[in-house]
Amino acid sequence: MTTMLKLGSHDVGVCSWSLQTADPAVLLGVLGRLGVAHLQLALEPILAKPESERIDSIKPLIDAGITLTAAMISFPGEDYSSIVDIERTGGFVPDELWPERRQLTLDAGALASRLGIKFLSTHVGFIPGSNDAQYPLLIDRVGELSRALADMGVSLLMETGQEAAPDLLHFLHDLNARTFGVNFDPANMLLYGSGDPIDALETLKRYIKHVHIKDATRSDRPGIDWGSEVPFGQGDVPHAAFLDTLRRIGYVGPLVIEREAGSDRAGDIAIAIKTLKSLLRA
Numbered sequence: 001m002t003t004m005l006k007l008g009s010h011d012v013g014v015c016s017w018s019l020q021t022a023d024p025a026v027l028l029g030v031l032g033r034l035g036v037a038h039l040q041l042a043l044e045p046i047l048a049k050p051e052s053e054r055i056d057s058i059k060p061l062i063d064a065g066i067t068l069t070a071a072m073i074s075f076p077g078e079d080y081s082s083i084v085d086i087e088r089t090g091g092f093v094p095d096e097l098w099p100e101r102r103q104l105t106l107d108a109g110a111l112a113s114r115l116g117i118k119f120l121s122t123h124v125g126f127i128p129g130s131n132d133a134q135y136p137l138l139i140d141r142v143g144e145l146s147r148a149l150a151d152m153g154v155s156l157l158m159e160t161g162q163e164a165a166p167d168l169l170h171f172l173h174d175l176n177a178r179t180f181g182v183n184f185d186p187a188n189m190l191l192y193g194s195g196d197p198i199d200a201l202e203t204l205k206r207y208i209k210h211v212h213i214k215d216a217t218r219s220d221r222p223g224i225d226w227g228s229e230v231p232f233g234q235g236d237v238p239h240a241a242f243l244d245t246l247r248r249i250g251y252v253g254p255l256v257i258e259r260e261a262g263s264d265r266a267g268d269i270a271i272a273i274k275t276l277k278s279l280l281r282a
Helices: 024-034 051-057 059-063 083-089 095-115 135-151 165-175 186-191 197-207 239-248 265-279
Strands: 010-015 038-042 067-072 119-122 155-159 181-184 208-213 215-217 228-230 255-257
Touching (some): 024 265, 038 255, 067 095, 095 135, 119 181, 135 155, 186 197, 186 215, 186 228, 197 239, 255 265
Parallel strands (some): 010 255, 067 119, 119 155
Antiparallel strands (some): 215 228
């Protein structure tokens, strides 16, 4: 069994997709070398299997004592080539893809429920302005899914970054879904050019249920070109202030390291763990 890594009040984990494998044996090997036993689990590879095989396919992780902090779902057809492309193709916004993505999210919620996972995170798509004709439609779609997942015992979490925190807060208030929450990613605020991560923490604090540890440098043209993702501790996220603000707003949940770039992701995750250890007391 892999030893649990706890720093301060936080369990430290890793996003499964950051390790670029769905093989439980490979995942267990890397987690063991990193010294962590918490995992946010990408569900798409599991949902691609026959329903009768899904639970058994990750049984090695459960048997090894890995704690699943949350699940994650993304969607076929999402295009992250540019900010313009993901704004057009992301989440629950495209009308022609809504039925397929609705069903995939419901299937993911059902699987998460069977696994005893309380949170399912996703990018819901770029939220239009509240005076846009598409705004109430997105409210309806996210609200429908949030209620359906709540009936399964699962909370739908929206990943931060694609809009400024005040706009997201306005959406959350209009949504008025009791179990809906935020998966907070500080780097996404910089990658998308949507604001300051510390200010965003303060704005969204009551909705934050799960936190990613990720870092980035700011774009020269925020909102137009991507910033650059870098190992945690080497970018523009104010690391000490970020962790201190989490403490101050009362967040005591897991810190889950995400790395979506680079040629040595496990090595970069090890760098993130070292940075966290330097900033938090074990």
